[in-house]
Amino acid sequence: xxxxxxxxxxxxxxxxxxxxxxxxxRVLRACATPLLGYLDPEYLALMDETQALLRxxxxxxxxxxxxxxxxxxxxMEAAFINALEPGDEVLICVQGAFGERxxxxxxxxxxxxxxxxxEWGRATQPEQVAEALRTARPxxxxxxxxxxxTGVLQPLExxxxxxxxxxxxxxxxxxxxxxxxxxRADAVGMDIAYSGTQKCLGAPPSLAPMTFSPAxxxxxxxxxxxxxxxxxxxxxxxxxxxxxxxYHQTGMITMIYALREALLEVHEEGLAARSARHRRNQRAxxxxxxxxxxxxxxxxxxxRLPSLTTVLVPEGVEDKAVRGALLEKYGIEIGGGLGRLAxxxxxxxxxxxxxxx
Amino acid sequence: MGYASQRANxxxxxxxxxxxxxxxxxxxxxxxxxxxxxxxxA
Numbered sequence: 001x002x003x004x005x006x007x008x009x010x011x012x013x014x015x016x017x018x019x020x021x022x023x024x025x026r027v028l029r030a031c032a033t034p035l036l037g038y039l040d041p042e043y044l045a046l047m048d049e050t051q052a053l054l055r056x057x058x059x060x061x062x063x064x065x066x067x068x069x070x071x072x073x074x075x076m077e078a079a080f081i082n083a084l085e086p087g088d089e090v091l092i093c094v095q096g097a098f099g100e101r102x103x104x105x106x107x108x109x110x111x112x113x114x115x116x117x118x119e120w121g122r123a124t125q126p127e128q129v130a131e132a133l134r135t136a137r138p139x140x141x142x143x144x145x146x147x148x149x150t151g152v153l154q155p156l157e158x159x160x161x162x163x164x165x166x167x168x169x170x171x172x173x174x175x176x177x178x179x180x181x182x183x184r185a186d187a188v189g190m191d192i193a194y195s196g197t198q199k200c201l202g203a204p205p206s207l208a209p210m211t212f213s214p215a216x217x218x219x220x221x222x223x224x225x226x227x228x229x230x231x232x233x234x235x236x237x238x239x240x241x242x243x244x245x246x247y248h249q250t251g252m253i254t255m256i257y258a259l260r261e262a263l264l265e266v267h268e269e270g271l272a273a274r275s276a277r278h279r280r281n282q283r284a285x286x287x288x289x290x291x292x293x294x295x296x297x298x299x300x301x302x303x304r305l306p307s308l309t310t311v312l313v314p315e316g317v318e319d320k321a322v323r324g325a326l327l328e329k330y331g332i333e334i335g336g337g338l339g340r341l342a343x344x345x346x347x348x349x350x351x352x353x354x355x356x357x
Numbered sequence: 358m359g360y361a362s363q364r365a366n367x368x369x370x371x372x373x374x375x376x377x378x379x380x381x382x383x384x385x386x387x388x389x390x391x392x393x394x395x396x397x398x399a
Contacts, residue, residue, distance in 0.1 A: 014369070014370075016366065016370055276398050280393075280398060281363045284364065284391070285371070285390065287386075287392065288368075288389055291389035291390075292374070292380050292383070292385070292386040322378065325377045329373070329376075330369070332370060
């Protein structure tokens with residue numbers, strides 16, 4: 001029987017945007033592996049291995065380390081919905097589009113939001129947070145480690161210390177950092193951290209690795225009311241990923257295969273070597289862009305993300321036309337500006353397998 | 358496509374971008390990128 005739909009045959013692309021990034025033939029092969037049932041002992045053993053590898057890449061001993069179903073945005077939503085209840089205070093550092101999304105999610109949950117705003121392209125300074133904490137009494141201090149919309153790498157240690165001194169949990173978005181650079185969750189003092197699989201980890205999109213510190217687990221158990229989302233309830237995740245193995249949702253079998261393989265690639269290369277490789281390729285890209293006369297959004301080299309570079313669109317050039325031509329003529333995908341940078345910036349990523357060599 | 362080393366990916370991208378922007382500094386860009394990639398890690 002003929003159909004009007006044709007055969008699935010996507011054009012070859014070089015994915016150099018903010019994500020998804022290139023994935024290796026090894027990870028692709030894992031995606032074509034036959035399914036197991038989500039309570040099959042063989043699959044549960046693969047989940048355990050994935051969990052151990054996730055702890056390694058987060059650099060944590062947290063028991064509650066697992067994946068939420070969905071992209072990094074599901075991780076963000078799950079982080080906030082498990083940490084906050086209506087009326088809770090939260091302090092959010094906003095320096096890009098994903099900080100803005102944190103604010104939106106927290107407000108939808110009925111939390112009282114204190115914003116610490118920073119010019120896009122710059123990192124939040126600890127003094128700004130200290131000043132806000134003179135009056136705010138947040139349950140959670142939240143920020144983005146690697147702001148995908150601007151290409152800024154946010155220093156964390158000092159702000160983590162301030163959050164803990166204020167008695168708050170420290171919640172960090174690691175979507176564009178995990179796997180591309182050390183995130184050091186335990187050493188930094190992250191209480192809740194989440195990421196996505198489609199960037200520096202080099203797996204397809206649709207899982208959100210997460211980790212909860214003992215303090216975050218304690219806060220979860222002290223909630224006044226159950227988490228309003230059954231699907232994104234971290235306690236339910238743990239019931240499936242932990243020793244109970246209770247049914248919560250159908251396991252993401254193929255995605256776990258892919259993530260496990262991608263995490264093994266990180267493990268075999270080593271986080272330090274992987275981070276150095278991203279830095280080396282960042283230096284090369286930036287040197288080339290600047291030699292071509294282009295200007296980067298992030299002025300301070302110490303704030304520039306090794307995994308993503310944001311370049312300002314030159315005067316008289318339309319960013320959409322450039323991105324379209326790169327795709328059509330060369331099969332290269334890069335990202336456009338997000339939020340208030342729409343039309344002003346182009347974003348090139350170096351995560352995942354595209355960053356090899 | 359895409360399974361080259363990232364150094365090759367960076368060079369390919371710079372050359373492609375230079376072509377689309379009609380830049381007359383593509384050669385300089387490629388030389389600068391290569392020099393930066395070859396520089397020892399700090």
